[in-house]
Amino acid sequence: MRLYGDKSKCPFDHPLEMSEKMLQRCGGVPLAILTMASLLDDKAREDWSKVYDSIGFEHRKNQVVDNTRKILLFSYYDLPYYLRPCLLYLSIYPEDYTIYKDTLIWKWVGEGFIEEEQGIGQYELGERYFSELVNRSMIQPVWGSYGSCFLIGCRVHDLVLDMICLLSNEENFVRVWDVNDQRISYQINARRLAIQRRVLEKDDYLANMCTQQLRSFSVTQCDVHVMPSLSSFEALRVLDMEDCSSIADGIYHLGHLGSLIHLRFLGLRNMPIDKLPEEIGNLKFLQTLDLESTGIEELPQSFGLLRQLKCLHFKVREVTVGMHLLGNLTSLEKLLLVFDTWSPEFVAELGKLTMLRNLNLFSFDGRVLNDNQMKALVKSLVKLQKIEVLGIDFLYSVSIGHQDWEGYVPPRQLRELSLRTESNILPAWISPSLIPKVTSLSLMLKEVKARDMEILGSFPELITLWLSDQGFGNSQDFLPDVVGELFPKLRYFCTPAPLRFLQGAMPSLESLEYTYLQVNQLKRDRIFVFEFGSWENLHSLQKVKATIRPDAAHENEAVVALELVANQHPNRPNLTVNIW
Structure with missing residues (x-):
């Protein structure tokens, strides 16, 4: 099924004897079967026996787990060179953790794992890498709603996680400090440190750790009241603190954030933070800023200096404070905003973001856009001709008629459209002749x-x-x-x-x-x-x-x-x- 899609499509020259030998060595373990099939998918049939011999299976019946590990290890070394660091990077996440595709790809970009190719964006290339790891059964796909039609993330099987953690440790790729570790060396040779599910003690142990060489620092599901000073990270490219809490004063302060001049990725999702310091403007190379589910409600003036920013997630009560600077961020490719009220400045600034590929605007305030606001929105959307994903979700708040979209012609490459407003009729531009590549539609009529x-x-x-x-x-x-x-x-x-x-x-x-x-x-x-x-x-x-x-x-x-x-x-x- 994995090789051909359907048993009825199995070719007459399928090497049945070798298949049965391999299945026997897989011992009925689904992970081993899927990984083996994925491994053979791009191999010539005459090479199957070489693959079998190269793996070096144990021949005793009680060696099923060892055989599975050998299949996984062989599959890892069979990966193209560009996929290996992407897979090893997943060792920064705890066991059974849901890893969201969007966040992961932007981290890969920040780490420098995805080289730019002419005509292909780095995020698009990252999506290909992600899909390739899924197709090779190295990661387990996590599907979103819509009947399991869209891939939103992944999980890592326990045996795969064991393998990549071992390889990461051997290669000094990532050092993981989790709940099972009592202590960690003050001197870390790896370039990446991940702390998982720990309550950090008040002994300055982490604060005294040598961090000058770290390029990536990830903290997941921890208490962060004892952390190294951000000024101690001299080469950091990725700083990700997710699903963390604080038992000190209740708020985590981003002191010395401006010293992280090499930073590409700043993730603060679901963090007890209420203010973004003015010195964020020093981060000239920042590409991703995730402020979703924080207490931050306004952006500093220096926010407009982030000219390399490509991805912004932000939830704010009023799209006023700092939004007049949005038009400066001309490199933005993805923008997700959740807000309660509009501002004329925001609508006008939106039209300057001509590199946007993914735009999602959410509002649940129960207010109605007036005619001028709607015309201004359409005027800005007309300028965004690279959009592939568009979500306008003003649930139960905006009544839009056919005439309100007058003059709007969507880009032909549009793939996903969510238009959840109180629309009377289907807008004329929602047509297969205008947007033939659409794979997903969400409409309220x-x-x-x-x-x-x-x-x-x-x-x-x-x-x-x-x-x-x-x-x-x-x-x-x-x-x-x-x-x-x-x-x-x-x-x-x-x-x-x-x-x-x-x-x-x-x-x-x-x-x-x-x-x-x-x-x-x-x-x-x-x-x-x-x-x-x-x-x-x-x-x-x-x-x-x-x-x-x-x-x-x-x-x-x-x-x-x-x-x-x-x-x-x-x-x-x-x-x-x-x-x-």
């Missing part, structure tokens, strides 16, 4: 007409579709029937209301989700009107999830109806029902 469904179903590369109305499924007529020959590649579909799938509709659909079904509105003449019987036309269906707004008198009936249709489907899809 008051009604979806048959013509809209035809347009959405004509996107040739669409994999996920998330539709919602403003009434949590109040309208029985929200969606028309889904006819055949539409949505050829769609794998995940989320809808707020029942609908019928006609013969040939959504041939690739694997995951179907219903949000906020109103039980009392699913009754007509005391009979449940569930169009779930049309599931039989979804030949690839594997998962169904339904969230029901309860009606005490009929709640069980709804659940039973769902279970009955799921059991009658030839694939017997996995069914999850939640009561909202």
Whole structure:
């Protein structure tokens, strides 16, 4: 399955005897089987026996774990040179930790693991590296929502983590100080130090550690009230403190931050920090600044000096303080902002960020954009012609009509679009002729007409579709029937209301989700009107999830109806029902 995708596609010249020998040595361990298959995937069949001999398997039956380790070690040395440091770098994370792809790639960039190539951005190249490690089964993928269609991160299998920690230690690549270590040498030869899940003692042990040579300092899930002075790091390129707390005065202060003149990555996610010092402007080479889930609410004037910044994550109550400097950051490729109120300066500055590839704006304040603000936003978006990922999420706060998007023509390379506003109709620019490469759409509309469904179903590369109305499924007529020959590649579909799938509709659909079904509105003449019987036309269906707004008198009936249709489907899809 790993080699050919399907058993029916196995070629006639598949080396069956050698496969069986390898499977026997894998001992039924899934990690060993997947890694071995991934290892053989790009090897000529005549070389399989050489691979088998090179690994040096133990021949005793009780050596399954040792054999797995040898497969993993052989797979590591089979990696291209550029992937080895990327994999070893994962030893900075604790066991069973979810490593987010976006953060990891920007760290790789900051460490210098990803060299620039003409015509290819460093982040894009990092995505290729990440996918290659997944394809080689060296890391385990973590899928996001949307029915497991999008890769958001990874975890490292215990045996793989053991191996890369051992290799990292031997090569002085990373030194890890975790909860199992009582002490660590004052003199560290490695260029990278990672501290994991520790309560640091008040003995200045860490403060006295020699850190001049460190290029990377990572602290994960620790108490940080005793830390080395930032002035002691003379060559630091990556400083990442994530999911940490403080039991001292409750706030961690970034004293001497301006001395880290070589810094490329500064990650402060979920940290007890309420102020960014003015001296951050000294960090001329800073590429990534992650301030998500901190107490920081304003940016200093020197923020505008970060001309090399490529990625910014920031949550702020008002997009006013410091945002008039945003237009100075002309190297920005990714911008994620969560805010409560707008400012005219911010909207104007946004249009200056012409290198943006990924833009996500979130607001949950319940206010409505006026016509001038909306026109200003569209005017700025028109200038961002490199955008590949665009998210405008003003949930329940902005009423946007067709005329509000007048003059907007999206870039053809747009891949992901999330437009969650109170829109009356489908904007004309959401069309397969204008944005043919779209793979993900998330839309909030008051009604979806048959013509809209035809347009959405004509996107040739669409994999996920998330539709919602403003009434949590109040309208029985929200969606028309889904006819055949539409949505050829769609794998995940989320809808707020029942609908019928006609013969040939959504041939690739694997995951179907219903949000906020109103039980009392699913009754007509005391009979449940569930169009779930049309599931039989979804030949690839594997998962169904339904969230029901309860009606005490009929709640069980709804659940039973769902279970009955799921059991009658030839694939017997996995069914999850939640009561909202």
